């Protein structure tokens with residue numbers, strides 16, 4: 177008993193320690209160093225909610241992909257990835273246009289098809305036989321998400337070159353979306369399709385889409401092809417299911433937002449001479465044109481978010497690199513995918529949006545379209561420079 181209390185105290189000191197010492201680098205899953213005690217408390221409550229396993233009585237389902245956020249975001253620490261992938265489906269017509277499938281009553285279906293449903297499973301979405309586009313998507317880690325949120329729209333718009341005016345073959349597009357939480361037009365940056373701009377809206381979308389928990393921003397249940405009356409029978413809990421705590425007035429989506437905002441970026445691996453050489457090769461052959469090494473946050477009254485360098489290795493723009501999943505979503509076209517951040521790459525497998533690349537090398541070999549030139553230059557590298565480049569990627 178006493179031992180356990182001592183241990184608990186030690187954990188608390190360690191946690192508060194990492195939470196209050198500025199400049200100290202944080203590990204995977206740690207809070208940002210330098211949080212104020214009240215912020216650390218918000219982070220902790222958010223972490224609890226992120227880990228919380230929901231039941232049907234609490235609103236889980238009727239269709240869902242997992243029972244907690246952490247089920248899909250836990251490798252190598254809470255906030256990371258997992259082997260769960262989600263399924264989306266659509267219809268490609270004879271002229272190649274891709275659009276939604278139709279439900280039994282002819283209305284367009286959402287492209288998300290849930291993996292699971294609550295008993296007796298009469299609200300389990302099924303992919304209609306007409307589907308000829310079926311795509312899988314792996315999770316994206318959320319380490320450092322608050323810093324990514326704090327990068328101003330103008331920075332991303334400034335990087336965009338939709339008509340390739342500079343003629344370098346790369347035409348990144350800023351994904352302008354209407355943020356459901358604020359109603360404002362914003363540059364999306366979260367998700368494989370840059371479908372959301374803010375962490376609150378992404379959390380609300382994930383709570384409904386992944387777990388079937390309706391909330392202030394997404395108050396309607398979703399199960400592709402299931403009629404509203406049937407949905408009510410499968411899940412009689414009144415919507416929205418995520419209700420604010422009476423005392424704090426915070427709902428789970430607010431707590432997820434706080435956890436994501438205050439979660440530290442992934443720590444970098446050891447930087448050797450080969451890694452430094454590899455980073456130069458990465459820039460020379462044009463990888464850094466999309467995987468931009470560092471972006472800066474806007475000026476902020478909050479010292480932890482004020483003009484901070486964010487070494488994410490992404491422009492957060494939409495590109496066609498020949499791997500597109502065929503699913504149109506938010507402002508993204510079927511063939512467009514957001515440049516993934518490469519920070520934390522060494523702890524993430526499998527790679528690419530659909531998890532079809534086992535190694536960074538395999539991932540690079542799949543680059544086509546706007547990344548054709550960069551890939552060709554990679555293929556022409558001599559073995560020494562190629563292994564430097566791969567050592568660099570393994571340090572991220």
Ligand code: HEC
Pocket residue numbers: 226241242243244245246247248249260261262313314315316317318321324365366367368369375378379382383386387432436
């Ligand atoms: C079934 C697995 C699963 C569950 C459960 C899940 N996620 Fe995710 N998460 C994903 C996948 C897959 C993506 C990429 C989705 C996409 O772009 O379509 C993702 C992406 C994200 C991102 C975007 C990160 C970025 O930088 O682009 C955030 C934020 C996020 N999830 C938060 C959450 C929160 C909060 C919850 C709980 C409410 C949650 N997730 C539950 C699988 C899951």
Ligand code: HEC
Pocket residue numbers: 346461462463464465466467495497499500513514515516517518526527528529530536539540543546547550551554569
């Ligand atoms: C035109 C923009 C562009 C260029 C240039 C580019 N990439 Fe990418 N990269 C992307 C996009 C977009 C993806 C995501 C593709 C997908 O998931 O389908 C990606 C994915 C990756 C991945 C897998 C990451 C993950 O999370 O799954 C790696 C590794 C990678 N790129 C490395 C490189 C290297 C090395 C180079 C230079 C040889 C390079 N890229 C050049 C846009 C680019």
